[in-house]
Amino acid sequence: MLKLENCSLKDKHTFHMEAKARYWVEFESIDDLCDILRHQTFKGIPMLSVGGGSNLLFTADFPGLLLHSRLRTIELIREEAQSVLVRVGSGVVWDDFVAYAVDKGWSGVENLSGIPGEVGASPVQNIGAYGAEVKDTIALVEALNLETLQMQRFSNADCQFGYRDSIFKHILKNHFVVCYVTYRLSTILNANIRYGDMDRRIREKGGITLQNIRDAVLEIRSEKLPDPSVTGNAGSFFMNPEIQAEQYQRLKKSWPEMPGWALANGRIKVSAAWCIDQAGWKGRSLGNAAVHDRQALVLVNSGNATAADIMALSDRIIHDVKAKFDINLHPEVLFV
Numbered sequence: 001m002l003k004l005e006n007c008s009l010k011d012k013h014t015f016h017m018e019a020k021a022r023y024w025v026e027f028e029s030i031d032d033l034c035d036i037l038r039h040q041t042f043k044g045i046p047m048l049s050v051g052g053g054s055n056l057l058f059t060a061d062f063p064g065l066l067l068h069s070r071l072r073t074i075e076l077i078r079e080e081a082q083s084v085l086v087r088v089g090s091g092v093v094w095d096d097f098v099a100y101a102v103d104k105g106w107s108g109v110e111n112l113s114g115i116p117g118e119v120g121a122s123p124v125q126n127i128g129a130y131g132a133e134v135k136d137t138i139a140l141v142e143a144l145n146l147e148t149l150q151m152q153r154f155s156n157a158d159c160q161f162g163y164r165d166s167i168f169k170h171i172l173k174n175h176f177v178v179c180y181v182t183y184r185l186s187t188i189l190n191a192n193i194r195y196g197d198m199d200r201r202i203r204e205k206g207g208i209t210l211q212n213i214r215d216a217v218l219e220i221r222s223e224k225l226p227d228p229s230v231t232g233n234a235g236s237f238f239m240n241p242e243i244q245a246e247q248y249q250r251l252k253k254s255w256p257e258m259p260g261w262a263l264a265n266g267r268i269k270v271s272a273a274w275c276i277d278q279a280g281w282k283g284r285s286l287g288n289a290a291v292h293d294r295q296a297l298v299l300v301n302s303g304n305a306t307a308a309d310i311m312a313l314s315d316r317i318i319h320d321v322k323a324k325f326d327i328n329l330h331p332e333v334l335f336v
């Protein structure tokens with residue numbers, strides 16, 4: 001177990017602003033975690049699980065306990081006719097797990113290559129990219145209940161997955177620490193390469209293989225997204241908004257090129273990046289915060305930004321998109 005007091009968070013989240021946590025504790029086992037939670041020092045103070053900090057914005061010092069998992073095992077627990085069940089510790093770096101699965105020839109997470117962060121956050125966020133969502137591979141989540149200190153098992157249906165959403169962001173928010181996630185991956189390659197120019201890139205690499213899909217995704221990501229170790233950011237700052245079909249039809253009259261995807265619930269998902277770009281924000285700065293010049297969904301720390309700079313920029317963008325399209329943008333990033 002590692003326990004730090006008044007811990008700097010600068011290197012523990014990808015926006016890289018200075019903030020301090022009263023306590024930062026890393027646990028190596030579930031027993032370790034229970035010991036921490038029983039400890040008198042931590043009774044009655046705020047608690048939050050932090051993985052790679054790649055979807056967080058610390059708006060102030062954190063007055064309580066930040067919990068970080070060091071459960072780092074990957075176990076093959078069952079082989080089925082055409083799939084495998086793999087149980088992964090919440091502290092495994094997400095992309096290390098993807099690389100491992102690709103190397104083993106297990107399909108299902110290759111389109112999610114290169115997403116920063118750790119396995120524990122993957123069901124919380126229902127991470128997604130390039131036409132795939134992790135919910136389609138999750139068989140089981142094992143998490144510790146912070147009140148009872150009992151482990152609880154959540155089936156895929158129990159997790160109530162939605163777009164970048166799960167039960168762990170709502171009624172169970174901050175009540176559970178995810179310890180293990182079991183993924184069901186296919187031993188047959190189910191390639192999902194319809195997104196953008198993935199198809200072309202994969203053909204250029206010699207055809208459809210898991211490794212070529214992974215390499216194409218990593219290539220596209222490196223061209224479009226800023227590297228958080230160089231430029232502080234938390235990926236997509238806003239979620240793609242859903243609007244009524246009637247509003248979308250009205251907007252299309254003024255902006256025929258406005259992208260939109262019909263959803264099963266009859267609503268239309270529109271591109272937040274397109275709206276931000278049209279509102280004139282792509283590549284623009286406000287103080288020390290800026291909108292990335294290649295991906296308008298990404299807000300970046302241009303050097304010495306404070307959380308207040310990022311929030312001011314976010315507020316201005318939300319205001320301008322609302323004024324132009326009557327569309328409400330909601331941050332995907334968690335303000336702590």
Ligand SMILES: Cc1cc2nc3c(=O)[nH]c(=O)nc-3n(C[C@H](O)[C@H](O)[C@H](O)COP(=O)(O)OP(=O)(O)OC[C@H]3O[C@@H](n4cnc5c(N)ncnc54)[C@H](O)[C@@H]3O)c2cc1C
Nearest residue numbers: 049051052053054055117118120121127128129178234235
């Ligand atoms: C450059 C960049 C690109 C990105 N691209 C994508 C993308 O393509 N698709 C995508 O979906 N996301 C993307 N993201 C966002 C981010 O990587 C994901 O949301 C990721 O899952 C966050 O993982 P993390 O470990 O950093 O979680 P954190 O940011 O540390 O935490 C995120 C949330 O999960 C909770 N949490 C973390 N660990 C646990 C745990 N063990 N138990 C319970 N709760 C926990 C936290 O409390 C918080 O609510 C990107 C981010 C960056 C910086």
